[in-house]
Every structure is written in C-alpha cells, then in structure tokens.
Amino acid sequence: MKTLKTLAGALALTTALSGAAFAQTELSMWYHGAGSTVERELINQIISDFNASQSDWTVVLQEFPQIAYNDSVVAAAVAGNLPDIIDVDGPVMPNWAWAGYMQPLQLSEGALDGFLPGAIGEWDGEVYSVGLWDAAVAMYARKSVLEENGIRIPTLEEPWTKDEFDEILETLQATGDFEYALNLGMADQGEWYPYAFSPFLQSFGGDIVDRSTYLTAEGVLNGDEAIEFGEWWQSLFERDLVPGTSQDMADHQTGFIDGDYALQWNGNWVAVQALEALGDDVLFLPAPDFGNGPKIGAASWQFGVSATSEHPDGASAFIEFALQPEYLAAFSDGIGLIPATAEAAAMTENYAPGGPLEVFYGLSEAQATLRPVTPGYVFAALEFRKALSDIANGADVADALDAAVDAIDADIESNNGYGFEE
Amino acid sequence: MDTMTPKTAKSLQNHPTAGWLMMAPAIILLTLFLIGPFLLAFGFSFTNQRLISPNPTQIVGLRNFEQMLGVGVLTLEPERDNSGAVVRDDEGRPEYPRVRTFTRNNPDYPHLEGMREWFGWSWGDNQVVVLARDLVFMKALTNTLMFVAVVAPVQAGLALLLALMINQKLRGINIFRTVYFMPVVVSIVVVSLLWRFIYDGRNGLLNNLLSFISFGQFRPVDWLGEPSTALWAILAMSVWQGVGFHMVIWLSGLQTIPVALYEAADIEGATPWQKFRFVTWPGLRNTAVLILVVITMQAFSLFAQVDVMTQGGPLDSTQSLVFQAVQRGYEQQNIAGGSAISVLLFLLVLAISITQRYLTRERN
Numbered sequence: 001m002k003t004l005k006t007l008a009g010a011l012a013l014t015t016a017l018s019g020a021a022f023a024q025t026e027l028s029m030w031y032h033g034a035g036s037t038v039e040r041e042l043i044n045q046i047i048s049d050f051n052a053s054q055s056d057w058t059v060v061l062q063e064f065p066q067i068a069y070n071d072s073v074v075a076a077a078v079a080g081n082l083p084d085i086i087d088v089d090g091p092v093m094p095n096w097a098w099a100g101y102m103q104p105l106q107l108s109e110g111a112l113d114g115f116l117p118g119a120i121g122e123w124d125g126e127v128y129s130v131g132l133w134d135a136a137v138a139m140y141a142r143k144s145v146l147e148e149n150g151i152r153i154p155t156l157e158e159p160w161t162k163d164e165f166d167e168i169l170e171t172l173q174a175t176g177d178f179e180y181a182l183n184l185g186m187a188d189q190g191e192w193y194p195y196a197f198s199p200f201l202q203s204f205g206g207d208i209v210d211r212s213t214y215l216t217a218e219g220v221l222n223g224d225e226a227i228e229f230g231e232w233w234q235s236l237f238e239r240d241l242v243p244g245t246s247q248d249m250a251d252h253q254t255g256f257i258d259g260d261y262a263l264q265w266n267g268n269w270v271a272v273q274a275l276e277a278l279g280d281d282v283l284f285l286p287a288p289d290f291g292n293g294p295k296i297g298a299a300s301w302q303f304g305v306s307a308t309s310e311h312p313d314g315a316s317a318f319i320e321f322a323l324q325p326e327y328l329a330a331f332s333d334g335i336g337l338i339p340a341t342a343e344a345a346a347m348t349e350n351y352a353p354g355g356p357l358e359v360f361y362g363l364s365e366a367q368a369t370l371r372p373v374t375p376g377y378v379f380a381a382l383e384f385r386k387a388l389s390d391i392a393n394g395a396d397v398a399d400a401l402d403a404a405v406d407a408i409d410a411d412i413e414s415n416n417g418y419g420f421e422e
Numbered sequence: 423m424d425t426m427t428p429k430t431a432k433s434l435q436n437h438p439t440a441g442w443l444m445m446a447p448a449i450i451l452l453t454l455f456l457i458g459p460f461l462l463a464f465g466f467s468f469t470n471q472r473l474i475s476p477n478p479t480q481i482v483g484l485r486n487f488e489q490m491l492g493v494g495v496l497t498l499e500p501e502r503d504n505s506g507a508v509v510r511d512d513e514g515r516p517e518y519p520r521v522r523t524f525t526r527n528n529p530d531y532p533h534l535e536g537m538r539e540w541f542g543w544s545w546g547d548n549q550v551v552v553l554a555r556d557l558v559f560m561k562a563l564t565n566t567l568m569f570v571a572v573v574a575p576v577q578a579g580l581a582l583l584l585a586l587m588i589n590q591k592l593r594g595i596n597i598f599r600t601v602y603f604m605p606v607v608v609s610i611v612v613v614s615l616l617w618r619f620i621y622d623g624r625n626g627l628l629n630n631l632l633s634f635i636s637f638g639q640f641r642p643v644d645w646l647g648e649p650s651t652a653l654w655a656i657l658a659m660s661v662w663q664g665v666g667f668h669m670v671i672w673l674s675g676l677q678t679i680p681v682a683l684y685e686a687a688d689i690e691g692a693t694p695w696q697k698f699r700f701v702t703w704p705g706l707r708n709t710a711v712l713i714l715v716v717i718t719m720q721a722f723s724l725f726a727q728v729d730v731m732t733q734g735g736p737l738d739s740t741q742s743l744v745f746q747a748v749q750r751g752y753e754q755q756n757i758a759g760g761s762a763i764s765v766l767l768f769l770l771v772l773a774i775s776i777t778q779r780y781l782t783r784e785r786n
Binding site for chain 1: 470472473474475476477520521522525538539622624646649733735737754756
C-alpha cells in the first residue's frame with residue numbers, strides 16, 4: 001500500500017512538472033562542443049538562465065563532437081530535421097545561408113553595437129549569425145627558450161620575416177632539446193588547416209580563391225606566390241622541423257607544454273591552459289611576415305537560426321539573451337577566447353587592460369583576415385586541406401595546387417557560380 | 423472435429439496471401455533501404471544533383487562517368503638544347519617538359535585539359551605518361567582492387583589454417599576458438615582506433631615490439647604516415663579483424679565431413695597431406711565458394727578503416743571506392759559524383775561475382 005502511495009505521488013509530481021514545462025514552447029539547439037566540460041557548463045548556464053528569465057520559450061541542448069558537427073547539420077538539413085538554433089563556423093555560414101538552411105536573425109536595433117567585426121556573420125547584406133567571441137592564432141613560445149638561443153622576440157610592428165623564421169626553426173631544431181622545432185597542429189585535420197594555414201599563403205601573396213570574382217582559383221592558388229608558399233611548406237617537413245600529417249592528437253594537445261615542441265602555432269582557446277602550465281614564461285607572438293604582411297584567420301563559431309525553425313522569434317530572443325556581456329566574459333574566462341565586445345573584455349580576467357591575453361586583441365585587430373566569404377568556401381577548404389596534406393607528404397607542389405584549382409573551379413561551375421556573376 | 427485442426431492449418435498455408443505476408447517484412451525493408459536507394463543512386467548518377475542546393479537539378483547524361491574514367495596518353499620528348507643534344511640532369515637522366523604545360527590552358531592539347539599524371543614509363547629517350555582526369559578516383563579504384571586481390575586469398579587461407587588448428591579435440595580448445603573469434607565481435611571502428619595507437623610512428627606498440635625483438639636495430643616506421651606502408655597496414659589489420667568470422671564458416675564445413683572418410687583414409691595408410699588433399703579439401707568445396715564470394719564483397723566495401731585511420735591519405739595511398747563515394751556525396755555535397763562511384767562499384771562487384779560463380783560452378 002505504501003509503495004502504491006509513493007508511486008502515485010511520484011506520478012502526480014512528474015505530471016505537475018511536465019505540465020509546468022508545457023506552458024513554454026520548446027526550442028531545440030545544437031552545439032559543436034561535445035566533450036568539453038567547460039563549454040557544456042557555460043552553455044548550460046546560459047540556457048537555464050534564459051529558460052528561467054521568461055515564460056515563452058524553453059531551450060533544449062544537444063551536443064555534437066566538432067568533427068561530426070557539420071556533417072550532422074547537413075544531413076539534418078537534407079532530412080528536414082534541423083533544430084531551431086544551430087551554431088555555425090563563421091566561414092561556413094555563407095554556404096548554409098545560400099543553401100537555405102539558415103534565416104537572417106531578428107535582433108533588436110543596436111544589439112550588435114560594439115561587436116568585433118569577426119564575430120558578426122554577414123551574407124548578402126543580412127546578419128545570419130553572431131558570435132559571443134572571436135578567436136585568434138598566435139605563435140606560442142617559451143621566453144626562456146628564445147633567450148637561451150639568442151632569438152629576437154618579434155612585435156606586431158616588427159614580426160619575424162620568412163628568412164628569420166626559417167633560421168629560428170633550424171636553430172631550435174639543432175639544439176636537440178626538442179623533438180620538433182614547431183608544432184603546426186597537423187593532427188587536427190578539419191577546418192584547422194584552412195583557418196591556420198591559409199593566412200600563410202595570403203602572406204606569401206596567394207589565396208584560396210580569386211576574391212575579385214569568386215569564380216575561379218586559377219592564378220591565385222597555383223600562381224608563382226602560391227608555388228613559393230608550397231615549396232616552403234614542403235621544406236618544413238623535408239627538414240623535419242615539424243611533425244607530419246600522422247601526428248597523434250594527444251601529442252598535438254600536450255606537446256608544447258611537455259616541452260617536446262619548441263614553438264606551437266595554435267589558437268587562443270588553449271592559451272588559458274598554457275598560462276596555467278607555464279605561467280609568465282609563455283609568449284603569444286604575432287604571425288611571421290612572408291612578404292605581404294603578417295596575417296591570421298578571423299571568425300570563429302557563431303549562433304544562428306535554422307531556416308525551418310517555426311519559432312525564429314524565440315530563437316533570436318535566445319541568441320540576443322546570450323549576447324549579454326557577462327556571458328561573453330564567462331566564455332572568455334572559461335576557454336580563453338576573445339570576448340566580442342570591449343565592455344565584456346573589461347569584465348574578464350585575461351582580456352582586461354593589462355591582462356595576460358590582452359595581446360590577442362592586438363593580434364586580431366592588426367592581422368585578422370576573413371576566409372573567402374562565399375558559399376563555395378566549404379568545398380574550396382576541403383581541397384586546400386588535401387593539397388596541403390599532399391604537399392606535406394611529398395607530392396609535387398605545382399601538381400597538387402593545380403589539382404586543387406581544377407577541383408575548385410569545377411565545383412564553382414557545377415554550382416552555377418554560387419550566385420556570383422562575371 | 424478431428425479433421426478440423428489439420429484442415430484449418432492447411433487452409434492457412436494455402437491462403438494466397440500467406441506467402442506474401444511472410445515475405446513482406448523482408449521485402450519492405452530491402453526495398454526501403456537497399457533497392458530504393460540503389461535506384462535513386464542510379465538516377466542521380468546521370469544528373470548534377472547536389473546534397474542541398476538552391477539550383478535546380480539538371481540531367482547531364484554520362485558526364486559524371488566521363489569525368490571519372492577519362493584517361494589520356496602523352497609522349498614527352500626530352501628537352502634539347504640549341505645544338506639538338508638532349509638536356510640531362512646531374513644524374514644523367516634526360517629532362518622532360520612539365521606535364522602541366524600540356525594539360526593547362528594549352529590550345530594544342532584540348533583533350534588533355536585538366537588531366538593529371540597517373541603513371542609513366544621510359545620509351546627510349548622519350549617518356550610515356552598516362553594521364554587521368556580524376557586521379558583520386560583512379561587511385562581509389564586501383565587501391566580497392568589491390569586490397570581485394572590480397573585480402574581474399576590471404577584471409578580465406580588464414581581462416582582455413584586456423585579452422586584446421588582448432589578443429590581438434592584438445593583440452594581448452596574453446597579458449598582458442600573464442601580468442602580467434604573475438605575481433606569479429608568488436609566494432610571495426612573501435613578496432614581501427616586501437617590499431618591507430620598500435621601503428622603510431624613515435625611510440626606505437628608495433629614499433630616498440632619490433633625494436634625490442636631486434637635489440638634496437640629496427641628503426642621506427644610511421645606505418646600509417648608513409649604512402650608505401652599505409653595500405654598494407656590497413657590490410658593487415660582488416661585481415662586480423664575479419665579472419666575469425668570466416669574461420670567459423672570453415673569450421674562448420676569441416677565438421678560436416680564424415681569421420682568415416684578419415685577412418686577409411688587411415689586404413690589406406692594416407693599421409694596427413696593426402697588426407698587434406700583428397701578428403702578435406704573436396705569436402706569443403708561449397709564452403710570455399712561461399713567464403714570466396716563473401717570475402718570479395720566485404721573487401722570491396724572497405725570504408726571504416728580508411729575513415730578512422732587515414733582519411734585516404736597519405737598521398738591518396740589509402741583511398742577506396744566506398745570512402746570516395748561517401749566523401750563526395752557528403753563532405754563535398756556532390757551526390758551525383760558519389761552516386762556515379764556507387765554505380766560503378768555495383769557493376770564491378772556484379773561482374774566479379776558472376777565470374778566467380780561461373781568459374782566455381784558444378785561441373786558434372
């Protein structure tokens with residue numbers, strides 16, 4: 001009898017609870033950060049605050065590992081199962097907007113005032129996505145190692161030149177203290193390649209596609225500058241200065257902190273970790289200048305609303321809620337990303353004036369370059385990654401770049417120019 | 423009343439829809455997930471269908487197939503200096519003009535536009551180069567054929583060897599049976615992940631083992647990072663993973679052979695080899711046909727290992743047809759291209775299966 005009572009009580013309670021939830025319309029949301037407990041806590045905090053702050057909507061989160069996220073969204077779009085709110089990598093957004101998976105945001109006037117340009121995703125004159133942060137890439141180094149080897153610490157005004165950088169890598173390799181002089185992160189075979197390495201190509205004077213028309217890659221991805229870049233790129237692997245494409249992910253993640261790699265080319269999302277491990281010794285240095293100015297990639301993950309959402313007003317309301325400075329600051333404190341507004345930056349530990357990561361603000365401001373803003377970027381990025389992997393593994397430089405150009409041009413043609421016209 | 427029961431049963435069996443009803447679950451599922459998608463793929467392969475695109479789909483005829491299968495031959499004459507002598511490099515080999523000067527924007531060779539060097543050989547002082555329009559597809563095709571050609575005999579042979587070994591009445595033989603069969607039960611994705619650690623070039627188990635048993639003489643090899651070893655590494659792992667399954671099939675074949683035949687052979691004074699050659703092997707005929715066909719089909723669908731371990735690299739040395747089909751369809755959002763590969767793969771497997779059936783047919 002007693003058990004029956006408890007059971008009835010439990011039943012009544014759950015009914016009451018689900019009844020309460022019924023008053024709010026459910027909004028589904030997908031996020032790419034599965035596996036990162038810090039990100040999960042941050043995003044869940046925003047969601048529970050939002051759900052508690054009003055009575056119209058309740059956001060339900062589903063997380064995906066980053067490597068499978070884009071495929072999942074594309075598959076869901078084909079099947080017509082997209083959630084209301086998605087997050088999208090900045091350079092991929094034009095493709096999803098063009099293909100009709102996303103709709104423009106419905107933000108109130110002035111919601112994006114003071115946001116870094118890299119955090120706002122615009123396509124065809126409309127804002128489709130907005131980020132709580134931007135990311136930046138830097139050359140991680142140990143001050144003690146540089147000083148020991150008499151290496152000049154570069155500045156934004158005077159970055160390392162190509163020859164200087166090459167010499168530094170050989171000096172560091174020759175010390176014998178490190179397995180490799182530099183960790184490029186070759187293990188991370190996703191968007192990292194175009195994000196981290198296409199700025200090198202741009203600094204040499206090439207690019208992934210011709211941005212004057214967005215209709216071809218001929219001459220920019222296989223021109224003389226690009227071939228010069230490719231030969232330099234291949235020489236890094238031939239001279240055994242960097243680990244190759246078969247690098248283990250675990251080595252990539254801990255190698256610099258463990259002292260296996262002298263330098264590391266990595267994003268600011270691992271900066272907090274490096275600071276904790278190495279303290280004052282760690283330096284975040286600007287990209288080398290290969291001839292056309294030092295460059296790094298801009299734009300990171302952003303939030304948007306799917307085209308099939310039945311409640312775009314609710315989805316936009318959530319995104320606008322998430323843009324509050326305290327959340328921007330929380331994400332920055334949690335994973336070291338650059339908060340999207342100055343107001344939020346002042347609230348953070350690391351990006352406040354005088355903070356240890358403030359330098360990234362300068363890097364982003366001075367060097368950040370958007371990846372080509374075209375729906376064709378998604379395909380071009382795959383071909384760029386393949387060409388760089390192949391060149392690293394010893395393929396003929398010109399042939400590998402030609403192959404990428406042909407594939408990119410064929411893709412643009414079969415998509416009727418992705419909406420661009422001559 | 424006595425006759426009622428058998429009568430009902432009979433009428434149910436004879437009911438015209440009974441057979442259809444019983445087949446329905448299988449037919450519906452097969453149509454939904456096998457026949458339907460295949461017909462769709464067949465249709466898509468003649469269009470420019472994208473995964474998702476605002477542009478309308480157009481029929482393009484055989485263009486996808488022409489694009490994939492296009493090959494050309496180019497004979498390169500060595501560079502000559504002003505006096506007409508062949509220019510040679512430091513090692514005395516003649517120097518040739520670059521292939522890309524013929525295949526890119528060269529109005530004299532429009533049929534070679536966009537092709538890439540596949541392989542070549544020397545012909546006197548000239549160099550003959552075979553070009554492919556879709557080099558990645560060609561490499562996927564040759565890799566897959568190579569994979570099948572090696573895996574089918576090796577896996578079948580090893581499985582037979584294991585089956586013969588465990589087909590003995592020894593104490594604890596079940597432990598061996600379990601151990602050999604275990605990899606089959608583990609998901610291929612998990613197996614691939616584990617073997618990635620084993621093959622690791624820095625501190626993988628395999629390198630450590632080889633260096634230990636050779637007293638440090640062995641220089642570590644980056645098994646999955648070298649174009650010359652990557653496919654073999656995947657191949658060895660695949661055989662290891664799949665061999666247990668076919669061992670069990672061989673075993674079931676072995677146990678259908680009547681013991682009396684072996685006893686008779688013993689009385690005749692047959693050697694172990696003669697017993698295998700004239701009793702065991704003929705008794706396994708049907709099993710052998712089954713195993714050969716099954717392994718061949720499984721080997722053609724090489725995908726998960728490549729996806730997890732190498733992504734087709736390094737230098738396309740581990741591309742496979744199924745991996746390329748998925749890569750094109752999903753990652754590159756080119757459903758038409760992926761479908762065209764699937765259709766070609768289907769025709770290939772069909773042709774090989776028919777040939778196998780013909781060669782292994784009962785000859786009376």
